[in-house]
Amino acid sequence: xxxxxxxxxxxxxxxxxxxxxxxxxxxxxxxxxxxxxxxxxxxxxxxxxxxxxxxxxxxxxxxxxxxxxxxxxxxxxxxxxxxxxxxxxxxxxxxxxxxxxxxxxxxxxxxxxxxxxxxxxxxxxxxxxxxxxxxxxxxxxxxxxxxxxxxxxxxxxxxxxxxxxxxxxxxxxxxxxxxxxxxxxxxxxxxxxxxxxxxxxxxxxxxxxxxxxxxxxxxxxxxxxxxxxxxxxxxxxxxxxxxxxxxxxxxxxxxxxxxxxxxxxxxxxxxxxxxxxxxxxxxxxxxxxxxxxxxxxxxxxxx
Amino acid sequence: xxxxxxxxxxxxxxxxxxxxxxxxxxxxxxxxxxxxxxxxxxxxxxxxxxxxxxxxxxxxxxxxxxxxxxxxxxxxxxxxxxxxxxxxxxxxxxxxxxxxxxxxxxxxxxxxxxxxxxxxxxxxxxxxxxxxxxxxxxxxx
Numbered sequence: 001x002x003x004x005x006x007x008x009x010x011x012x013x014x015x016x017x018x019x020x021x022x023x024x025x026x027x028x029x030x031x032x033x034x035x036x037x038x039x040x041x042x043x044x045x046x047x048x049x050x051x052x053x054x055x056x057x058x059x060x061x062x063x064x065x066x067x068x069x070x071x072x073x074x075x076x077x078x079x080x081x082x083x084x085x086x087x088x089x090x091x092x093x094x095x096x097x098x099x100x101x102x103x104x105x106x107x108x109x110x111x112x113x114x115x116x117x118x119x120x121x122x123x124x125x126x127x128x129x130x131x132x133x134x135x136x137x138x139x140x141x142x143x144x145x146x147x148x149x150x151x152x153x154x155x156x157x158x159x160x161x162x163x164x165x166x167x168x169x170x171x172x173x174x175x176x177x178x179x180x181x182x183x184x185x186x187x188x189x190x191x192x193x194x195x196x197x198x199x200x201x202x203x204x205x206x207x208x209x210x211x212x213x214x215x216x217x218x219x220x221x222x223x224x225x226x227x228x229x230x231x232x233x234x235x236x237x238x239x240x241x242x243x244x245x246x247x248x249x250x251x252x253x254x255x256x257x258x259x260x261x262x263x264x265x266x267x268x269x270x271x272x273x274x275x276x277x278x279x280x281x282x283x284x285x286x287x288x289x290x291x292x293x294x295x296x297x298x299x300x301x302x303x
Numbered sequence: 304x305x306x307x308x309x310x311x312x313x314x315x316x317x318x319x320x321x322x323x324x325x326x327x328x329x330x331x332x333x334x335x336x337x338x339x340x341x342x343x344x345x346x347x348x349x350x351x352x353x354x355x356x357x358x359x360x361x362x363x364x365x366x367x368x369x370x371x372x373x374x375x376x377x378x379x380x381x382x383x384x385x386x387x388x389x390x391x392x393x394x395x396x397x398x399x400x401x402x403x404x405x406x407x408x409x410x411x412x413x414x415x416x417x418x419x420x421x422x423x424x425x426x427x428x429x430x431x432x433x434x435x436x437x438x439x440x441x442x443x444x
Contacts, residue, residue, distance in 0.1 A: 019443035028343075037341040044346050047313040051357070054307025058354060210351035218354040218381040 009302050011086020015048045020230035021045040023262055027197075027233070030177045045230065049223050057219030068218075070117030071224035076111035078231040082107045085238045086159035091251060095162035100152070103161070103239065104145065107194065110228050111137045114203070118213035119219070129212025132277050133203035139284035140200075144190035146292035147183035151243050153299040154160055154179060161242055168246035175244040181296035184244045186292045188264060191236040193284065195229070198269030202277050237261040311357060311383065312437045313344035318356030318380070322373055324363025327423040328390040332360060334426045342430060353379045358436065360429075361413075364392035364399040367406055377413050385436050387417045389429060394418045 005011055025045050032039025059067060081103055088095045111133060118130035151174055152159055155167035174180035193200040204212040214225055241257045275283065319327055335342045336349060343420035350356060353376055365373060377386070388409050391397040399405040409415055416439055 032341070032343060035336040038329075038344045039341075040343050040346055044314065047310045047346060050307060052309035054311065055383070058379070060379050156391050211355065214355075215352045216354055222355060 007079065007083045011090065012083040014029060016079065016082035016086070016231055016234045017227060019065040019234070020227075020234035023050070023233040023237075023258075024230045026259075026262060027266050027269070030263075031270055034270050045226075048071060049226060052219060052223035052226065055219040057221060058216075060121055060123065060216050063216070064120035066116050066120040068221060069130040070113045070120070070141075071217075071228065072219050073116070074113035074228045075224050075231070077106040077109035077113075078228055078235060081235050082231060082238075085235065088165065088242060089238070089243065089254065092162040094166045094247075096158055098159045099161050100148065100159050100164070104148065107235070107239075108137065108141065110232065111194070113228075114213045115226070117217070117225075118215075121216035123216045124126060125209045125211075126213055126215045128209050129203045129215070130264050132161070133213055135277055136196075136200060136203060139281040140190040140193035140288075143186050143284055143292040144194075146289065146296055147190070148243065150179050150183040150292070150299040152293040153296065165246045165249070166241060169249070173245050173247040176247075178303045179295045180244060182291050182295035184240070186295065187240055187243070188261070188268075189288055190284070191240060192265060192268060193280070195232050195236060195265070197265060197274045199272040200280055201274055202280060233262075305338060308383075308440060308443070312440050314348075315357045315385075315433065316348050316350045316355050317358045317360050318350055318353050320359055320361045320376060322361060322363045323366045324390065325370070325371040328362035328392075331423040331426055332362065332389065332429060335376070335429055340430065342433075345433075347433065354381060356380050356384060358385045358387055358433070359399045359413075360387050360389050361393050361409060362389045364396045364402075364405050365407070365409055365412070366402075366404045370406070370412060373409075375411060383440075385416045385440070386413050387419065387432060387436060388415050389419045389432070390424055391420050391422045394420050397422065 009015065022042070022045075025040065025042055028044065029039040029042075038191065057068075084095070084099055084103055084106075088099070115130045115133050115137075118126040118133070154174055154177065155164045158164050158167060168174060175184045192198055196203060204214055209215070214222060217225060237258045239263055241254065245257045319329070319332055332349075334340060335347075350420075353359075359377065359380060363369075363374075388394050392399065393409050396405055396408050417432050417436045419428055421428050424432070
């Protein structure tokens with residue numbers, strides 16, 4: 001019963017969706033201010049979701065049944081990640097063994113659901129978007145996992161979120177060490193790639209492939225994909241907080257850290273033009289993987 | 304349903320269709336998203352795909368080739384969907400009225416909700432037209 005409450009309401013679906021939609025409003029508002037505009041009101045993303053709920057859903061001719069199912073796949077896995085992370089933050093002792101690996105697997109599923117949905121819509125532009133998304137997943141996954149391995153080695157081989165938090169509470173935040181700081185920088189960029197923000201919005205480039213993976217979606221399917229994005233906006237900063245900034249876990253400091261990571265995301269997004277897919281792969285495989293390996297090596301030496 | 308229509312008026316996503324316009328209206332439409340006018344204040348966005356559209360903002364006198372494509376685009380847009388004729392060409396064919404290539408006006412083919420005259424209409428006029436469309440949706444509910 002308590003678990004169900006956790007999944008559906010407090011750290012789970014409802015709470016994380018509301019916080020995520022507000023976070024994506026912060027993104028839009030700050031972007032607008034940086035471009036010298038006024039920007040949308042705070043309820044804008046909620047209005048978008050409700051509006052999409054009331055629209056007609058069109059299924060393109062010849063689309064597979066996965067077309068309608070794909071958004072829910074990503075949504076459910078992200079809700080589960082939000083629940084696990086929220087529970088680990090509130091009750092660090094109660095988290096189950098090896099949940100960091102579960103979180104890693106579940107975080108890949110939204111991208112996979114985008115690929116499935118786009119590939120089953122039979123639109124050429126959507127398949128271009130799907131192939132770009134696939135390459136992006138392949139490129140950011142390796143440095144992200146390496147940076148997490150650095151954290152795991154740093155906290156004495158713990159693969160439980162609760163143990164990592166305990167380690168940081170006893171000693172110091174992971175970011176305070178050299179290897180942690182390196183891994184944090186790598187993880188920020190990988191999180192940007194996962195969010196599809198800023199320089200890495202290659203798969204749904206509005207100006208060149210017209211929304212890419214989302215081109216055929218309308219109505220509820222599009223609403224769920226927008227919600228997925230909002231949930232990622234909540235999940236990624238919280239995950240980075242747990243991994244790197246887990247020293248002080250009072251509610252105010254968690255909110256401050258959340259906003260800090262969000263601001264880093266938004267600033268990187270607004271100051272960098274979109275990369276080509278080959279540039280993005282080169283960026284992740286060379287300029288991000290080498291620092292990540294360095295971070296792992298430093299962590300082994302205990303730095 | 305009322306709630307959803309209210310949300311529709313708060314976040315209109317605009318798909319910009321140019322069926323043989325001279326680029327004059329198109330530039331004025333792009334002016335609406337610049338800092339001076341900033342229609343994102345009202346939740347309006349220019350979207351890239353017809354499937355995401357709430358408003359079809361149509362510019363240009365429709366020529367013979369564009370007629371079937373226009374019909375197709377209207378069918379591809381998910382309903383409820385507003386159709387706004389932007390510029391005097393889309394409203395009444397303007398100087399192309401007697402052209403061999405321009406056969407029928409836009410409102411004979413699609414149910415046009417709002418007309419925005421002008422050659423080109425100012426960004427203020429486009430925003431005023433969208434406000435009229437919002438008022439029409441409000442009245443309908």
